[in-house]
Amino acid sequence: MANQIPRIIIGRLPLYLRAITRLKKEGHDYASSHELGKLLDISAAQIRKDLSHFGELGKRGKGYEIEFLISKLNQILNTDDVWRIIVIGAGDIGSGLARYKGFINRGFKVSAIFDIDPQKIGKKIGDLVVKDLGEMEAYITSNQIQIAVLAIPAENSQDVIDDLVKAGITAILNYAPIYLKAPEGVQIEHIDPSVHLQKLSYFLK
Amino acid sequence: MANQIPRIIIGRLPLYLRAITRLKKEGHDYASSHELGKLLDISAAQIRKDLSHFGELGKRGKGYEIEFLISKLNQILNTDDVWRIIVIGAGDIGSGLARYKGFINRGFKVSAIFDIDPQKIGKKIGDLVVKDLGEMEAYITSNQIQIAVLAIPAENSQDVIDDLVKAGITAILNYAPIYLKAPEGVQIEHIDPSVHLQKLSYFLK
DNA sequence: TAGATTGTTAATCGATTAACAATC
DNA sequence: TAGATTGTTAATCGATTAACAATC
Known part of the structure; x- marks a missing residue:
């Protein structure tokens, strides 16, 4: 997992985290790359591609489990701790x-x-x-x-x-x-x- | 001059303007793409390429006349007026x-x-x-x-x-x-x- | 099972860099 | 003139998108 990820991808991860945290607050459990993409004006394909650098984080047919993706993104960004x-x-x-x-x-x-x-x-x-x-x-x-x-x-x-x-x-x-x-x-x-x-x-x- | 310039280039123009304004304050009259590049961590080629979208703004052998480039960049960015x-x-x-x-x-x-x-x-x-x-x-x-x-x-x-x-x-x-x-x-x-x-x-x- | 959506490959698109003739 | 640096072309590099098999 994760061998020298391009900077431009790292720059988008905080945006994904911010958007999906909002979806959680709104009561969602799952988010698809399309939903996220619409929220962020980013193509669904790009979101999937970006996330795939860090493992298989989604579930085919369902999307990304929000709770899990949040914790994963925090882990990647080193914001697990304060x-x-x-x-x-x-x-x-x-x-x-x-x-x-x-x-x-x-x-x-x-x-x-x-x-x-x-x-x-x-x-x-x-x-x-x-x-x-x-x-x-x-x-x-x-x-x-x-x-x-x-x-x-x-x-x-x-x-x-x-x-x-x-x-x-x-x-x-x-x-x-x-x-x-x-x-x-x-x-x-x-x-x-x-x-x-x-x-x-x-x-x- | 300037038919649909890519957004990524527009994003760099304010940085060029900020850097060259600083050089002016330090008393320079001319700046080469290499000087600017060193100041900004951007390649000289890229700076020349970016600026060339807006005409021939430099002088071969000398570089860019600072006073002129500042006014040109302000003109492009629409910050001539306040x-x-x-x-x-x-x-x-x-x-x-x-x-x-x-x-x-x-x-x-x-x-x-x-x-x-x-x-x-x-x-x-x-x-x-x-x-x-x-x-x-x-x-x-x-x-x-x-x-x-x-x-x-x-x-x-x-x-x-x-x-x-x-x-x-x-x-x-x-x-x-x-x-x-x-x-x-x-x-x-x-x-x-x-x-x-x-x-x-x-x-x- | 049928429908949905991922992960991933290949194709496309665009941006950056290298190189050099033009020219101040 | 000799030296320096632009403007620009072509080559390279990297990022985005399209497409689809895999699979939940």
Whole structure:
């Protein structure tokens, strides 16, 4: 099972998981590739092909058992357990993430939030108290954190990335509108609303 | 110039624009496809191929004139002018977007923010005052808004989408962790941090 | 059994890369 | 001119789709 799955397939698995979790909430027990496909605007053939990389997950004639597929997808994505993640930057985005209730059943939990601004350090956000950025490295090491979310201005982000990696972080979700370099083996994902808006505006007028 | 450009290429143009804008800020006048490629982890050949869809934008022997390429990309992406966009939902994400200083030089400006919660209506966020969701449709019509950002809980988002489209919105950036249906011709982009985090966690452990 | 839907192969389609003539 | 880099063609690579035997 699963010898170097293409990245593009991995990128679709969270969407499958999100869609099928919704079907479960609606009371379904089984979902066919066609149903899922309609929900996601993805062809049924592609969904079957993607899933088949991880074994025979469906039942011919019936579809995919939802409970089973959910647990299988979580297993594949390593979200069986909850990852403790840290957030760097206690601005609007960082605060929003720290307060966000939706992470926990997707496999994540913000366990600390850091900022460099003395005005913010010590402030309470949701269940957390903003920590001094200076404590970040020690925190990562002693809590064995692997995932960090960067929610700070672009100018400072490359420096912080370097510190994060040095401390042992191996996966970064970056909200700064800038492309960042990380050493081989450190995964980075980017979220930049302006990029999405520009994709949209291309099609307008 | 430009007969039905593949979506995947359009998706890269904002990245080119972001990278080259940075090079401008650093004082460069020209950028070669190799420089850009190194900055973005994209092959030089691909960058040249992508850009060539829109004419001969470079100078052989020199590269791309930065000032010219920026204006050309803005022209292609329709971000020459500033789009007035609206934000639905005045929670952390909505507030963050309303206060975000980075939109204006990427071609966007939040011109109104709406919420359904009486506690939030009337509150000041940045330069804006939160409006009643009930005023949304009238606002869209009379201001000819085309782009909306959805930053509300998943449960309510399909209803709001329908209202948005009815009022004339043709492009939506959706922060709710759910796949939404919109009629043909209405573009939707999705941002769901959990999806990105799950892509990251796949590679861990 | 009949109907439905998977898993998988082969065919198609599209995107990326390599290579190089054109040319600044 | 010599060196550099584009624009573009052809070759390669990879992803998607169509189709259907297997089977629940």
